[in-house]
Amino acid sequence: MVQELVRPAKLPRGAAPDSAWAYLDGKFVPIREAKISVMTHGFNYGTGVFEGIRAYWNAEQEQLYGLHLHEHYSRLLRSGKIMRIRVPHTVDELVGITVDLLRRCGYREDAYVRPVAYKSSPVIGVRLHNLEDGFTVFAVPFGNYIDIDKGIACHVSSWRRVDDNAIPARSKITGSYVNAALAKSEAEEAGFAEAIVLTQEGHVSEGSAANLFLVRDGKLLTPPATDNILEGIVRGNVMRIAADIGLPVEVRSIDRTELYICDEMFMCGTGVQISPVTSVDHRDVGAGEVGPITKRISKIYFDAVRGKDARYKDWLTPVYKA
Numbered sequence: 001m002v003q004e005l006v007r008p009a010k011l012p013r014g015a016a017p018d019s020a021w022a023y024l025d026g027k028f029v030p031i032r033e034a035k036i037s038v039m040t041h042g043f044n045y046g047t048g049v050f051e052g053i054r055a056y057w058n059a060e061q062e063q064l065y066g067l068h069l070h071e072h073y074s075r076l077l078r079s080g081k082i083m084r085i086r087v088p089h090t091v092d093e094l095v096g097i098t099v100d101l102l103r104r105c106g107y108r109e110d111a112y113v114r115p116v117a118y119k120s121s122p123v124i125g126v127r128l129h130n131l132e133d134g135f136t137v138f139a140v141p142f143g144n145y146i147d148i149d150k151g152i153a154c155h156v157s158s159w160r161r162v163d164d165n166a167i168p169a170r171s172k173i174t175g176s177y178v179n180a181a182l183a184k185s186e187a188e189e190a191g192f193a194e195a196i197v198l199t200q201e202g203h204v205s206e207g208s209a210a211n212l213f214l215v216r217d218g219k220l221l222t223p224p225a226t227d228n229i230l231e232g233i234v235r236g237n238v239m240r241i242a243a244d245i246g247l248p249v250e251v252r253s254i255d256r257t258e259l260y261i262c263d264e265m266f267m268c269g270t271g272v273q274i275s276p277v278t279s280v281d282h283r284d285v286g287a288g289e290v291g292p293i294t295k296r297i298s299k300i301y302f303d304a305v306r307g308k309d310a311r312y313k314d315w316l317t318p319v320y321k322a
Contacts, residue, residue, distance in 0.1 A: 021104040022138035023097055026088075028104060031138055041131055042118030046175020049079035052270045053113035054142070055102055055319065056305045064102060064111070064319040065307050067270070069095045071233050073115070079171040080117050084128040087117045087135055095317065098137060102319045105139050112142030112271075118174070144273070148298070151278030151290050152193035152267075154207070156256060157183040161197045161205040161228045169205075169228040177209070184208040194267065196259065196280065203227050204254040210272040211235040212254075215264035215286075215293050220249040227253055234268045234301075237315070241300050244311065247293065264291030266298075274298040 022034035042048035051072040056065050073094040080087050089097065098113055105111070120134030159182045162169055167176040183195035187208070195208045204223055206212050211232040214221040220242050225231050242249050259265070263286045265277040274297060276290040285291075304312035 016138070016140045019105065020138065020140060021101055022136060023101055024136040025134065028101065034136065034138065036120070036134070037122045039122035039124070040118070040134075041121050041123060042116075042134070042174065044124070045119070045126055046173065046178070047083065047085075047128065047131075048116055048118030048174040049076060049083050049085060050114060050116040050172050050174055051076045052172075053098070053115070054270050054273075054305070055107070055111040055113060055139070056307075057107070057109050057111075058306045058308070059108075061307060062108075062320070063307060064107060065305065066095075066098060066102065066113070066317040066319055067305050068233050068315055069098055069317045072270075073098075075172070075231075075233070076115060076117060079173065082168055082171045083173060085117045085119065086133050088133075089135070094137075098139075099317065099319055101137060101139055107139070107141060109141050110143060111139050113137060113139045116174070148273050148275050149290075151276040151285075153191075153279045154194045154196050154277050155187055155190060155192045155281050156259070157186055157195040157197045157208075159183045159186065159195075159197060161199050163200055163228055164226075170225060170231050172230065180208040194272075194275075194277070198256060199227050202256065204256060204259065205229055207267045207269075207272070210267040210269035210275070213238060213266055213268065214254065214258060214262040215291060216258070216262050218248075218293075220247060220293075221254060221258075221262075222249065222251055223254055224251050230269075232269055234270055234273070237301060237304075237312075238268050238274075238297060240312075241297050241304075245296065245300070259285075262286070264294050266294045274301050 016031045020031040022031045024034045053072045054067045073091045115137035117135045119131045121131040162179045187195035197205050199205050205227050206229045259280045260283045265285045267275045276294045303309040
């Protein structure tokens with residue numbers, strides 16, 4: 001009798017395999033042992049800050065590239081400053097910890113790295129002062145978050161973007177992502193892939209968790225940081241690519257109806273990468289298909305993050321030794 005080969009069930013996107021590791025409380029541990037108390041302040045009150053970092057696998061080079069590790073950890077420290085959370089490492093130390101973590105995990109596929117700094121005291125009471133701080137980082141295999149090929153349908157959310165004087169959007173605060181979750185679920189349950197969120201004044205801010213670019217008359221438009229956007233790292237990449245190919249960029253407030261009359265549109269961010277938008281509120285964006293400028297920027301970006309474009313090698317940190 002031939003014994004049937006039993007294959008392990010495919011893990012859901014973002015799930016951690018048994019071989020995954022985490023860094024917690026100053027040491028590396030198997031991810032299944034990385035635990036915090038149910039009384040942890042950051043868990044109860046959202047008093048934490050985080051980053052989402054991608055690492056891209058290049059099969060030809062047999063290399064895993066961490067994308068913008070220095071930039072992400074610099075932003076994490078800035079977010080911590082806003083939230084009065086001290087991270088007990090320098091940026092260079094955090095980069096080293098992350099490279100070590102990815103090597104321990106041994107991934108030969110795209111991965112997602114999640115560092116979190118948080119108020120770790122096991123106490124009840126809303127505040128930021130007189131609390132201990134904790135830090136952890138873990139990594140899991142990770143593919144596409146939303147469609148990056150065919151284009152997605154979006155709608156303008158009924159939920160408004162959080163304001164800098166309420167919960168600062170330029171800081172990736174764990175508790176603030178309730179705002180994104182409300183907008184995202186509203187969109188998906190209404191049959192759309194993503195939400196576009198407006199400021200309290202009615203200007204376009206960003207997606208549920210992504211920056212936004214429009215193309216009008218051969219020019220890129222994107223909202224300013226003062227319209228309560230996250231100061232996105234990939235947003236900066238897009239503007240650098242635009243400069244390299246001679247494409248003008250205008251940073252200004254954008255009205256809702258400009259979403260309906262633009263020629264092209266795409267979202268960008270570490271999670272969504274470069275994701276074309278082909279309709280908003282049941283109105284086609286341009287011809288209702290991925291436009292030529294979006295295609296060109298996307299091609300350059302994905303070549304860059306996989307180490308195929310030497311112009312952008314400063315974006316990458318190789319994980320495996322040559």
